[in-house]
Amino acid sequence: MNNNASSAVVWMQAERPVARGTPKGRQVGEADRACVASVCADLATRRDLLIEHLHRLQDAEGGLRKGHLAALAERLRLSQVEVYEVATFYHHFEVVEDDAVLPRHTVRVCTSLSCAMAGGESLLRSLQERFGADGSVKVVEAPCIGQCHQAPAACVGQRQMPQASAESVQQVLAQGQTGPRALPASGAPEAPEDFAQFERLLRGELTAEQVLHDLKVSGLRGLGGAGFPAWRKWETVRAQPGPRAMVVNIDEGEVGTFKDWHVLAHEPRPFLEGMLIAAHVVGAEHIWIYLRDEYHDVRQLLQDELARLAQRVAEWRGRFPTAEFPTVELRRGAGAYICGEESALIESVEGKRGMPRLKPPIVAVNGVFGRPTLAHNVETLWWLPTLLVRGGQWLAGQGRHGRSGLRRFSVSGRVARPGVYLAPAGITLHELLHEYAGGMAPGHTLYAYLPGGASGGILPAALADVPLDFDTLAPHGAFVGSMAVVVLSQHDRARDAALNLMRFFEHESCGQCTPCRAGTTQATALMQAPVWDAERLGDLSHVMREASICGLGQAAPNPFDSVLRFFPQEVRA
Secondary structure: OOOOHHHHHHHHHOOOOOOOHHHOOOOHHHHHHHHHHHHHHOOOHHHHHHHHHHHHHHHHOOEEEHHHHHHHHHHHHOHHHHHHHHOOOOOOOOOOOOOOOOOOOOEEOOOOHHHHHHOHHHHHHHHHHHHHHOOOEEEEEEOOOHHHOOOOOOEEOOEEOOOHHHHHHHHHHHHHOOOOOOOOOOOOOOOOOOOOOHHHHHHHHOOOOHHHHHHHOOOOOOOOOOOOEHHHHHHHOOOOOOOOEEEEOOOOOOOOOHHHHHHHHHHHHHHHHHHHHHHHOEEEEEEEEEOOOHHHHHHHHHHHHHHHHHHHHHHHHHHOOOOOOOOEEEEEOOOHHHHHOOHHHHHHHOOOOOOOOOOOOOOOOHHHHHOOOOEHHHHHHHHHHHHHHHHHHHHHOOOOOOOOOOEEEEEEOOOOOOOOEEEOOOOOOHHHHHHHHEEEEOOOOEEEEEEEEOOOOOOOOOHHOOOOOOOOHHHHHHOOOOOOEEEEEEEOOOOHHHHHHHHHHHOOOOOOHHHHHHHHHHHHHHHOOOOOOHHHHHHHHHHHHOOOOOOOHHHHHHHHHHHHHOOOHOOOO
16 A cells, blocks of 8 residues: 555544534533423423423523523423524523523613603613622613503512612512512402303304304404404404414503503403403314513413313303313413514414514414414403493494594503593594593693504694594504504604614514614614714615515604604704
């Protein structure tokens, strides 16, 4: 053998792979395996429960150690990258190294628009200064937490803190009162009207066709933001082959929105009854209730109410042996505004990152695990028992200025009495302010308002007599959406409000599509310039509206478009 051949043999032998004693990737330690098994002992080892497993670990440890994530992947028979990508997608999960020292408490301070106007940013700085050297308390800036009527708001551990101050937060921490607070409806005794209309369905006194008829006559629309006629959703899902499913969207993360929280805090049973009625009519075999993670108090209330409902179902099974009842699961979000979009919510229910799906198909045809799925928010379902008592014509007869129905408006900002108000559809802002919200706060005069939260645009006081309802604001480049009304006064600037909203969109973009991911970032930068570049912002708006996958990117330009249209004097700082 010549020298070259000999060298080649030696080289080949040196490059021959050595057999591994362990699989590739991070190895699972026994201590990590035991911790995950203990903390998640009562959870089924299903892929769709990944986020529930992550919550258990986050709650127990204050963070997600990488060793625990590896053990969780093994437990759920997932790749480590699948677990890691979900754990790093949601804002309320924090992935850390195995030896990291984790805080005992996390304080989230809202700095979205209503709270910012009430001093949220000052509160954030004060708490950061107070606890900066205390490694046991972590203070972070947070987007809207659904307490806009009690601004500034914070969340201390799992306790929402309305009208928070540095002193009240410190007191709660010192007393260890970081668990969910009790709500007005907590432990409420049963009433004769509870679930009475659903029982009529079970007894055959009321048919699915009669329910659909009343629904059509009422004109009830989806009240989560899109305003799609409810009966069309029902008929579409009902026409699909089974098995069918249902999701309840309680991820109301829109800035300025807190009406679903209010409904659940005060009257959860009409919502639960409406949920059962809808599932019965469309033939949904499984219901997933998806609740935003900021609503720890509502989660405790719903867990109690669902336990009570399970007892009712057991009784109904005895009385109505041929009836079928859906399985109900309560799922916990993890801090992602995008999951308010119904297909992103469904992805999250399946244990994945909450990224919107391309359409078609729509979720009514292909939703949770490929099943035809009925998606509704709390307020829409809450109306169903009332409809069946009073009739669809009664609801259709409500309204003002040629509009039909009743709406719950979340009102916050510079008003005397922020809160949730049940008012006629088509009411104007002037009427809503003076008949319900007590007018403007002392020392403030109306300057501008958001008719539909962060996405709905910003309108000037000159348009305060335009009816507030679906479709009425389109000529002004705005929409009512979830009916989150945020009121600005002469002490505010629409330009500053728009920048606050754009920072929210930038933070909450899921990153899936470039127009939204890059567009919100570029818009935020352009809006901080002393003089806005109207032409570039206009081009950016066009691209985002035309090319974004979902409503977040499509509606995100509304704040700066509104400033350019109605407040041109403010494009210069």
